Structures are given as structure tokens and as C-alpha cells.
Amino acid sequence: MNQFEFTLSGITKSYGSLQVLAGLSLTVKTNSIVALLGPSGCGKTTLLSIIAGLKKPDQGQVTGVDNKPISYLFQEPRLLDWLTVAENLAFVLKDHIPRSELTGRINYYLEQMAIAAYRDAYPRKLSGGQQQRVAIARALAYPSRLLLMDEPFKSLDLSLKWALMTRFLQLWAADPRTVVFVTHDPKEALLLADEVYVLSPKPTVVKSHHVINLPRPERKPTALPLLQLEQRISADLIGEEETLTGYPRPSSP
Template identity: 40%
Template sequence: MSRLEVKNLTQTFNQKNTALRVLDGLNFSVDDGQFVALLGPSGCGKSTLFNIVSGLLVPDTGEIYLNDERIYGNTGDFAYMQQKDLLLPWRTVLRNSRRTPEYREVEAQQRLAQLGLSGFENSYPMQLSGGMRQRVALVRTLLFRKEILLLDEPFGALDAMTRTVMQSILLDIWSENRQTVLLITHDVEEALLLADKIYVLTARPATLKAEVPVPLPRPRNITDTSLIRLKKELLTLLQVEMSKVFDAG
């Protein structure tokens, strides 16, 4: 079981002697095995949220609960794929995948093949495109075999065609293992194609604006009437928040 609850999170940073509130009483929950997407304007605090959940950052106030137990700091319960691939430049693709407590080379080879990286096992990060580096980072994240995956724009560096393929592969992996997944994305269509539920965050300081269920069978097609309706709803919510960003600027 891996039910996650975020309660009343607030976070403020000091920026040029000015207090910058990033999160403001944020609350939400994720059930065991759910695939949840987070949408919100750029800079609203989504990555900060993941840093807090994973234990990299201590919030000003608020609590994180995992299976009804409050957790503190780095618990080892999460596999966190950040926006930057964080590959070690002196290690090959295969050796970068080995940054896991219980490394399994056969599984690593299988995952690399699954994500279109066969033949690049002995290549170094500098020899890879940005999208390929992101795929290596995803392999490394999956090899941690954690019950909860935190994915911060995992496909942001990919071209549209590769992105579509990777979305399908991620769904296959999720269907196979039923891990709990939290996905940060700026792509409304990606959220609709992948998630069971979408949380929309407000402009900074982020709080929860809306919870939008996506109770549709997979695989989904973005041209379906139901998804088009949900897309319109989400875009309307996001446009309101984006207007706040530009008005503030």
C-alpha cells in the first residue's frame, strides 16, 4: 500500500531580501496505484512540491503522510526523476543505470531496450541527445523499484513522435507494476492521456485550484469527445491562472 497525503504545505524562499511564497496551504491525496498528473503555470511550485515530498527540502509548515504515517526527510520510499537528467558524465549509459541499491543488469538491459536505447549501453552522456539522456534517467528511476514514482516532466526534452511512444511505454510499465505515479507536466494532452486524476494548481503561491478525474478506459485518443471536453475545461482553468502570472509581471 502506498497512499500519499499532502497536508497544508507552505514554503517560502528568501529572494533578494524579499520573502517569496511558493506554496500556500497545499492539500491533496493520491491513492495506492493511482496515476496522478499535476498541472499549473510555470514557476508555481510544482518542482518545489516534489523536493519536499522526496525529502530534499523541509517545508515551512505542513505534513506528508504515507499510509497514515507522517514521514520526515528522505525515507527511501520514492523514486524521483528530476527535470535535469543528473547523469554522471564519466559513466556509460549502463553504469549510470547502476546507481541503484540493488542493481540488476539483466533488467537494466531490458529497460534500455524497451526505451529504444539498445546499442548505447557503452556510450557516455555527452554522446547522447537530450531526449536519450532523459530516457536513461527514466531507466535509472524505474530500476529503483519504489512503490511511488515522482516524475518531473520526464518527456519534456523529447520530440513529439518520441514523446508519444514514451507515453505508451510508461503506461505499459505502470499497468504491469501498478506503482503510484505523480507526474508533473505542462502538456494538457499528456495529462489526459495518462492520468486517472489531474490536480490543477494555482499561480504562485500554489494551492489546489481543481481536482479533475479522468474516468476513461485506456488507451485513450485525444480526439475522443470526452477528452476534448476535459481538455477545454483544463485549458480554461489554466488560462485563468496564467493571466494572474502576466498581470503580476
């Protein structure tokens, strides 16, 4: 089994006078799925970029990621319009997969994401949901041990979101890898992740950490343990001192 545990220690990042990350620390275990939840603008995407090595922290360090293959799944599909669906996958795989295995690997992941019928189509001919299926197939087909996902299900309607999340988990179970994903949706985090880190508003630190012990086959949106954990996570996100309207709770007489 490929080991890929890594640690963020005291990560600090500013843009000019704006401090975004303020000494953030967390550990991601091998082949686990970790969700990062936090308010808009708290630096979740910046944190993914630091993990991927696309940005450098001002202070702190990331240990355990150097020279490891990483794939990145964005909120937008980011497909190359001048290449067909199959060619989009081949473009990222050609230097990492033996030529004799390339077509079989592409076909497998397109079939698993129920998009194989469109392998010769160009992205502009596909719906948004179909494009995202291709993007997920491309990210999973790449032989990485770490997958970073930046709200890949956000723009999808509810039924398609659950369908793609289910298919994603099936593929992950067949070929486990370490996953870190950003989401605004506690339900999404609870259905997918092994652990959830709730981040504070900026300057951002880890506000709370939750381990999800319920086996995935038992995870339903209505499962009582998940509903209870969702309440705790939601309280962390909005702050116990605030109501859902954003105003402070009235003090007791």
C-alpha cells in the same frame, strides 16, 4: 500489493518574503498516476521536493512517505558522463538489487526503452532523446514504490514524446507504482494520469481536481471526453475571467 497512499495537508512554503505554497492539500492513491498542472513559477518543483523530503515545508505535513523508496525523474537526464549507459543504471541499483539480478534488470529496462544497443556508450555520445530514454530506464529500474517526475517529456519533439509516454505506460502497467508528475501540457496529463490537480498562481493552492474515468486504451488526443476535459482544465489554468491573450474578458453591455 504494496500500499503507497500518501497525503499532503496544509503545505505552506516561503522563500524569504515570497510565499510559494499556501496551505496546499491533496491525496495520492496507491499505484495511481497523478498530474500536477499549473502556471510557471507556481511551486510545482518545490512541491515535488517536499514530497521527496529534499525540502521541508514551513507548515503542514506529508504523511505516508517516510522511509519509502522514491525515484526521481527530472526534465534533464542528469546522467553521469564518466559512466556508460549500463553503469549509470548500475550506480543507483547496486545497493538495492542482488548482484545476481543486476545485469538482467539493467538489460531488461534498457531493452524496454529501446536503448539497449547503447549500453556501453557514454552519455555524451547520445542524442537528447536517447539520454532521456536512459534516464527513464534508470528511474523505472530502481525498485521504488513512488516515482516523482518533473516535466520529463518537455524538451522532446512531439513524435518522440508520444513514443516515450506510450512506452512508459506499458512499463508502468507491467509494474504499477505510485506516480506524481509535473507538466505544463494538459494533453500530456490527460493521456497519462488517473487524476489531475490544477494549481493556482502563487501563493499556490489546489484550484481544481479532475478524475479521468476514460480507460487508457481509449485515450486518444482526439477523444471527445478528453477534449471536453481539456477545455475545462485549460479554463482553470488561464482563469475564466481571462482570454487566451491574458486580458480580461469584455463585460456584457
